[in-house]
Amino acid sequence: MSILVLAEHHDGALAGATAHVVAAAQAIGGDIDVLVAGENVAAVAEAAAKLDGVAKVRLADNAAYAHLLAEPTAALIAELAGDYSHVLAAASTTGKNVLPRVAALKDVSQISEIIAVESPDTFKRPIYAGNAIATVQSEDALKVITVRPTGFDACPDRGSEGGSASVEAVEFVADNAQSTFIKEALAQSDRPELGAAKVVISGGRGMGSGENFTLLEGIADKLGAAIGASRAAVDAGFVPNDMQVGQTGKIVAPELYIAVGISGAIQHLAGMKDSKVIVAINKDEEAPIFQVADYGLVADLFEALPELEQTL
Amino acid sequence: MKIVVAVKRVIDYNVKIRVKPDNSDVDLTNVKMAMNPFCEIAVEEAVRLQEKGVASEIVAVTVGPKAAQEQLRTALALGADRAIHVETDERVESLGAAKALAKVVEAEQPGLVILGKQAIDTDNNQAGQMLAALTGLPQGTFASEVAVEGGKLQVTREIDGGLQTIELTLPAIVTTDLRLNEPRYAKLPDIMKAKKKPMDVKSPSDLGVEVASKVKLLKVEPPAKRQGGIKVGSVDELVDKLKNEAKVL
Numbered sequence A: 001m002s003i004l005v006l007a008e009h010h011d012g013a014l015a016g017a018t019a020h021v022v023a024a025a026q027a028i029g030g031d032i033d034v035l036v037a038g039e040n041v042a043a044v045a046e047a048a049a050k051l052d053g054v055a056k057v058r059l060a061d062n063a064a065y066a067h068l069l070a071e072p073t074a075a076l077i078a079e080l081a082g083d084y085s086h087v088l089a090a091a092s093t094t095g096k097n098v099l100p101r102v103a104a105l106k107d108v109s110q111i112s113e114i115i116a117v118e119s120p121d122t123f124k125r126p127i128y129a130g131n132a133i134a135t136v137q138s139e140d141a142l143k144v145i146t147v148r149p150t151g152f153d154a155c156p157d158r159g160s161e162g163g164s165a166s167v168e169a170v171e172f173v174a175d176n177a178q179s180t181f182i183k184e185a186l187a188q189s190d191r192p193e194l195g196a197a198k199v200v201i202s203g204g205r206g207m208g209s210g211e212n213f214t215l216l217e218g219i220a221d222k223l224g225a226a227i228g229a230s231r232a233a234v235d236a237g238f239v240p241n242d243m244q245v246g247q248t249g250k251i252v253a254p255e256l257y258i259a260v261g262i263s264g265a266i267q268h269l270a271g272m273k274d275s276k277v278i279v280a281i282n283k284d285e286e287a288p289i290f291q292v293a294d295y296g297l298v299a300d301l302f303e304a305l306p307e308l309e310q311t312l
Numbered sequence B: 001m002k003i004v005v006a007v008k009r010v011i012d013y014n015v016k017i018r019v020k021p022d023n024s025d026v027d028l029t030n031v032k033m034a035m036n037p038f039c040e041i042a043v044e045e046a047v048r049l050q051e052k053g054v055a056s057e058i059v060a061v062t063v064g065p066k067a068a069q070e071q072l073r074t075a076l077a078l079g080a081d082r083a084i085h086v087e088t089d090e091r092v093e094s095l096g097a098a099k100a101l102a103k104v105v106e107a108e109q110p111g112l113v114i115l116g117k118q119a120i121d122t123d124n125n126q127a128g129q130m131l132a133a134l135t136g137l138p139q140g141t142f143a144s145e146v147a148v149e150g151g152k153l154q155v156t157r158e159i160d161g162g163l164q165t166i167e168l169t170l171p172a173i174v175t176t177d178l179r180l181n182e183p184r185y186a187k188l189p190d191i192m193k194a195k196k197k198p199m200d201v202k203s204p205s206d207l208g209v210e211v212a213s214k215v216k217l218l219k220v221e222p223p224a225k226r227q228g229g230i231k232v233g234s235v236d237e238l239v240d241k242l243k244n245e246a247k248v249l
C-alpha cells in the first residue's frame, strides 16, 4: 500500500492537522508520501519532511496552486493518484472542497471524516451529526478519504537526529481558466486555533451581543483557551463564522470545553461532545447541554463569568 | 439563465435518531422526514435569483424513493417551476446522486446548479464537488454569498480561517452554507399550485447511470455514551472540581 497525504498549510506554515492525518495514514499502513501544493511553500515541505513516518514529500510549488483552488488542486491530485492506494486529507474546508472532486475524477466514492481505521479498506465515521457511528468498507481500488483530526493523535516529529524525508518537485501544472481567487478575509487572533486548543470556551445566543463576548476573553486569556460559538451566536452576528462549533462548523475535542449560554442542540453537541471534560453554564436547568456536561452550573452568565475570571 | 437545484429527502433535523437493534442502519420507520436544511437554502437562493431577474427557470431534482416526491413538491411550492424525480429504492450516496445529476445537467444545460453543502443524514459533504468534477464545471462550495456579475459568478465561501471570495466562469456549481439566506416557508396557496406543476419521473437506467452506493455499510452503532455529570452549586465549587477532581486546570 502507498498513501498520499495532502498537506494542510496556512500563511506559509504547515498546519497541525497534517500530523493527525499522517497518523491516520500510519494506522492504514504502507509508504506515506505528503503532497505539498501551493505557492511559495518550500518551508511547508521542509516541515512535512520532518514528520515521523513520511517517506517522501512531493512539492508542487506553483502559482497555479495558490490558495488551493479546487479545480487545479483536484486535477493535480488526480494526476498523481495513480501511484497510490489511498489519498488522504484533513476534513478541513480545504480537504472537503478538493477531495470529493478528486474522487469523482477517478470515478470512486469518497469516505468523509473518518475517526478510526479498522483495516486498510474499512473505517469508522460519524453520521447523523454524530448520533450514530457507521463502519464502512470501500471496494474501490483507490480510496479517497478525509480524516477528522480529533480522531487521531498527531504523529510526532522525527526530532533533531531523525533527519528528513526527501523532497521531490512535481512538474505537473494544471490549467485553470475557470476559477480565480479574489480575496480573503481571515480572522486575526493571538489565541490558539480552535481545532488544536487544549481549552475551548464557547458562547451562544445567551451571550446577548458581540460585545458581551469580552466576558469570555478574560477567561480565555487566563486559560490559554480558544473561543468558539454556537450557530445562533454566529447567525445573530455576534461573532464571525469561523468560530462556529458543531455538525456544520468546527469539530473540537479539547481537554476542557466550557459552554456558556448554549442550549445544547444536537448540531452543537456534534462538534464538541468528544471533549474530555465539559462544563456548562446556563440559567435554564432543563437545558439539554447539562445532559452531556460533567459539571453544570445553573446561573446567569453575566454573574458567573466575572466571578469565574476572578477565581481563576 | 436556467437554475437546477438538487434536493434530498432526509430525516427532519429535530428528530433524535435511533439505531436499529441489529446494528444494520438507523431506524427510519415512522420518523418525520423533510427536505435537507441546506437544500432549503439552495431552493431559496434560486428563487431569490429569479426574483432579481437573474434566473428564468428553476428545475428541482431529487434522486431517491417515491416518497421523495414530497420534497420536490415542497420545492415547487417554494418557487421551482418544474421537477425531475430520478426514482430509485437503492441506497444512494453522494457519487451516485452526482452521476444522476450530471446527466440532468447535460440534458438541461443550466447556467447554475445549486446544491446543499451536506446532507445531514450521511454528513458526506461531497455531491456538489463530485458533480462539478463529472460535468467539468468550476465549483463554489460552502457559499455564504453569490452574485452574478458581468457573466461571471462571485462566490463568498465560509472557510476555516474566515471568508474567501472567488470568481467562477458560468456555468458553475454552488453549494450552500447556513448563512447564504434564511429560507421562507411555503404558503398554502403555493402548496396548492405546486400540485399542478410538472414533475418528470425517470429511472437511473433511463439516464444510463448506476446510482447504488459502492461503499458497504457494515455496521451502525450508537456513539459512546457520556457518563452523566453533576451540578455544582457555585463558581468556587466549579473551579475546585476542575482543579482537584478533573485536573484540567
Ligand SMILES: Cc1cc2nc3c(=O)[nH]c(=O)nc-3n(C[C@H](O)[C@H](O)[C@H](O)COP(=O)(O)OP(=O)(O)OC[C@H]3O[C@@H](n4cnc5c(N)ncnc54)[C@H](O)[C@@H]3O)c2cc1C
Binding pocket: A203, A204, A205, A206, A207, A229, A230, A231, A232, A233, A244, A245, A246, A247, A248, A249, A250, A260, A261, A262, A263, A264, A265, A266, A267, A268, A271, A281, A282, A283, A284, A287, A299, A300, A301, A302, B013, B037, B038, B120
Ligand atoms: C442544518 C443545521 C446545521 C446546524 N449546525 C450547527 C452547528 O454547526 N453548530 C451549532 O451550534 N448549531 C448548529 N445548528 C443550530 C442548532 O440547531 C441550534 O439552533 C443552535 O445550536 C442554538 O444555539 P444556542 O444554543 O446558542 O441558542 P439557544 O438554543 O437559543 O440557547 C440559548 C441558551 O442560552 C441560555 N441563556 C440565555 N440567557 C442566559 C443568561 N443570561 N445566562 C445563562 N444562560 C443564558 C438559555 O437558557 C438557552 O439555553 C444547526 C442547525 C441546522 C438546522
Ligand SMILES: Nc1ncnc2c1ncn2[C@@H]1O[C@H](COP(=O)(O)O)[C@@H](O)[C@H]1O
Binding pocket: B006, B007, B008, B009, B036, B038, B039, B042, B061, B062, B063, B064, B092, B093, B094, B097, B114, B115, B116, B117, B118, B119, B120, B122, B123, B124, B125, B126, B127, B128
Ligand atoms: N439523492 C440526492 N438527490 C438529490 N440531491 C442530492 C442527493 N444527495 C445529495 N444531494 C445534493 O447534494 C448535497 C450534498 O449532499 P452530500 O454531499 O451527499 O452530503 C445535498 O444538500 C443535495 O443538494
